[in-house]
Amino acid sequence: MAEIVLDKVSKKFPDGTTAVRDVDLEIADGEFVILVGPSGCGKSTTLNMIAGLEDISSGELRIGGQRVNDKAPRDRDIAMVFQSYALYPNMTVRENMAFPLRLAKLDKETITQKVEEAAKVLELTPLLDRKPANLSGGQRQRVAMGRAIVRQPKAFLMDEPLSNLDAKLRVQMRTVVSRLQKQLGTTTVYVTHDQTEAMTLGDRVVIMRGGAVQQVGPPQELYDHPNNLFVAGFIGSPSMNFLTATVEDGTLRTALGDVPIGDRIRRELEGADAPRDLILGIRPEHFEDAELVDEESRRRGMEFTAPVDIVESMGSDKYVYLSVEGERATSAELEELAADAGAADFSGAGSNLVTRLSAESTVTEGEDRRVWFNLEKIHLFDPSDGRNLTLHEGRAAGALAD
Amino acid sequence: MADTTTRAKVRWGLLDVAVVVFALTPVLWIMSLSFKTPATLTDGKFIPREWTLENYRTIFATDQFVRALINSIGIALIATAIAVVLGAMAAYAISRLDFPGKRVLIGVSLLIAMFPQVSLVSPLFEIERQLGLFDTWPGLILPYITFALPLAIYTLSAFFKQIPWDLEKAAKMDGATQGQAFRRVIAPLAAPGLFTTAILVFIFCWNDFLFAISLTSTERSRTVPVALSFFTGASQFEDPTGAICAAAVVITVPIILFVLFFQRRIVSGLTSGAVKG
Numbered sequence A: 001m002a003e004i005v006l007d008k009v010s011k012k013f014p015d016g017t018t019a020v021r022d023v024d025l026e027i028a029d030g031e032f033v034i035l036v037g038p039s040g041c042g043k044s045t046t047l048n049m050i051a052g053l054e055d056i057s058s059g060e061l062r063i064g065g066q067r068v069n070d071k072a073p074r075d076r077d078i079a080m081v082f083q084s085y086a087l088y089p090n091m092t093v094r095e096n097m098a099f100p101l102r103l104a105k106l107d108k109e110t111i112t113q114k115v116e117e118a119a120k121v122l123e124l125t126p127l128l129d130r131k132p133a134n135l136s137g138g139q140r141q142r143v144a145m146g147r148a149i150v151r152q153p154k155a156f157l158m159d160e161p162l163s164n165l166d167a168k169l170r171v172q173m174r175t176v177v178s179r180l181q182k183q184l185g186t187t188t189v190y191v192t193h194d195q196t197e198a199m200t201l202g203d204r205v206v207i208m209r210g211g212a213v214q215q216v217g218p219p220q221e222l223y224d225h226p227n228n229l230f231v232a233g234f235i236g237s238p239s240m241n242f243l244t245a246t247v248e249d250g251t252l253r254t255a256l257g258d259v260p261i262g263d264r265i266r267r268e269l270e271g272a273d274a275p276r277d278l279i280l281g282i283r284p285e286h287f288e289d290a291e292l293v294d295e296e297s298r299r300r301g302m303e304f305t306a307p308v309d310i311v312e313s314m315g316s317d318k319y320v321y322l323s324v325e326g327e328r329a330t331s332a333e334l335e336e337l338a339a340d341a342g343a344a345d346f347s348g349a350g351s352n353l354v355t356r357l358s359a360e361s362t363v364t365e366g367e368d369r370r371v372w373f374n375l376e377k378i379h380l381f382d383p384s385d386g387r388n389l390t391l392h393e394g395r396a397a398g399a400l401a402d
Numbered sequence B: 001m002a003d004t005t006t007r008a009k010v011r012w013g014l015l016d017v018a019v020v021v022f023a024l025t026p027v028l029w030i031m032s033l034s035f036k037t038p039a040t041l042t043d044g045k046f047i048p049r050e051w052t053l054e055n056y057r058t059i060f061a062t063d064q065f066v067r068a069l070i071n072s073i074g075i076a077l078i079a080t081a082i083a084v085v086l087g088a089m090a091a092y093a094i095s096r097l098d099f100p101g102k103r104v105l106i107g108v109s110l111l112i113a114m115f116p117q118v119s120l121v122s123p124l125f126e127i128e129r130q131l132g133l134f135d136t137w138p139g140l141i142l143p144y145i146t147f148a149l150p151l152a153i154y155t156l157s158a159f160f161k162q163i164p165w166d167l168e169k170a171a172k173m174d175g176a177t178q179g180q181a182f183r184r185v186i187a188p189l190a191a192p193g194l195f196t197t198a199i200l201v202f203i204f205c206w207n208d209f210l211f212a213i214s215l216t217s218t219e220r221s222r223t224v225p226v227a228l229s230f231f232t233g234a235s236q237f238e239d240p241t242g243a244i245c246a247a248a249v250v251i252t253v254p255i256i257l258f259v260l261f262f263q264r265r266i267v268s269g270l271t272s273g274a275v276k277g
Helices: A043-051 A093-103 A108-121 A137-149 A167-184 A195-201 A219-224 A229-234 A263-270 A295-300 A332-341 B002-034 B054-061 B063-096 B102-114 B118-131 B137-162 B165-173 B178-207 B210-214 B224-229 B241-263
Strands: A004-012 A018-027 A032-036 A058-063 A078-081 A155-159 A187-192 A204-209 A212-217 A241-248 A251-254 A257-260 A277-282 A287-289 A301-313 A317-324 A351-358 A368-374 A379-381
Touching (some): A004 A043, A018 A043, A018 A212, A032 A043, A043 A058, A078 B165, A093 A137, A108 A137, A167 A195, A187 A195, A195 A219, A204 A219, A204 A229, A212 A219, A212 A229, A229 A332, A229 A379, A241 A351, A251 A277, A295 A368, A317 A368, B054 B063, B054 B241, B063 B102, B063 B137, B063 B178, B063 B241, B102 B137, B118 B137, B137 B178, B137 B210, B165 B178, B178 B241, B210 B224, B224 B241
Parallel strands (some): A078 A155, A155 A187, A287 A351
Antiparallel strands (some): A004 A018, A004 A058, A204 A212, A241 A251, A241 A277, A251 A257, A277 A379, A287 A368, A301 A368
């Protein structure tokens, strides 16, 4: 057990590309940290640098207070679970799990005892003498975890360990990983591209983009107070809605009507170099059917009317897709997010608003519906650098804040 | 439907039989000749009228053949072992690492494989005489390794490429050194490739005639294919056909044993279960 500190760690490949740029990160002893981001954001490279499988181009990596930049993986005392599991196919489950212990030259009895202990924790005992080829995906995954926990390393590194499992098993294994980590209390760094995994598993989440850290924080904080457009768009499912907004006469002109702004935002926008065009972001759950909003909430938000495109009833609530006019918001960040979701080449005319309304709503497809949204929960972003303008001392306060 | 498949099966069966007959008839004929007496050698009968082991006795009675057999086995085994070890290391580097000059290395090894051996025989002859390697075991082992290496590198790098790299990373994370990762994880998985390569290289060395006849002059290092061509009958008026046939049968035996021994290890799908998908 140990804390892991990344101090301005960078990775430059020989061909000149920079995969990771000046990552500063302090992972406390026993903490569960998730590195998340779209593919190619440098999260796996960062993990491999912590593991020692990739050289660190510049910066310092400390594990347990000791500089380990030049240490081989075997001298760092950390275990890793690979996306592909990487089980040794010529060995049985028992031999697979014993392999790190045999390399550490422990005596036979200790090895047997430790392997059996780990097998019990992961419910692998009946499978110990099978070969990996005769195991199901979930079982292989557990063997890979067993091989990692068996020698009680200083830290676990997990490289998308669940992404090869089918959806149901993934949810199940997620809780297994979570429980195991709490039980063992070992520092864990977990890489994933799935924001749901990131939200549900980690104590803290590190969002990366293009080799740089965008924001670090507990999941809820990233969700409520995103630093920038990228974080806002990446976290949350369905993701935040983005609309173009123009500053005119002290209000924001948007496809949803003129949005009033508070003093603080106004001051922010008064500067000479302040942007005239903004991107407005609202999460789906901050919309509500106008009929169901009480008086008090009504004052905190505003209403608009839009044609209902599609209604998806989830039982607990309804996802309602509204067509709104006006241009689709564009910025480098949003394009990257769309590309990652595979939707870059798929964009209908105008923009579509995803809203999550109460199940009691009587909304039907095809009608024009009056919908309310919460002004305290909206975010305003500068399209040029993606900065969240509503953020004040790390808190997002909506558009009305004074 | 069933009708067509049966007919297809019959057609394929006949074709297979034809190929097997075509391939094996000369071998069987040689075997049959090796059991015939000199008098019945040319009677054109497939099954010998008089069985005799005289031919085998003759060849093993002469020092010439036994000595050549020892040379052949020794030279082929040593050359195979060295070529496979060197080839494995080179192939591993080629399939795993990106180093400057990698393409050149692959190109040069391919060039060696394509170079006509005949054109190298005279220079090799001169070089080996100067170096004192002429008519020695190393004098044959070295050219064999040279020509077997490209083959070994190509076959083995194909096998190494199939092994998921994650396994090696996993081994390193589990505390293995580079050497341990190779020996305990990668090599066992590449075993089918190693054995396949070993068989191919061994057969190449075993069957070579060109180098063996050019770079040897005495029984000291003459291999079997060459020794065969120097066979004489019991008397100078007697045709050594029977003895040559017997020797031909004898020298196929080690090859068959070698292949049978290693074939058991060439099981496909050894890496299945290592990684998903």
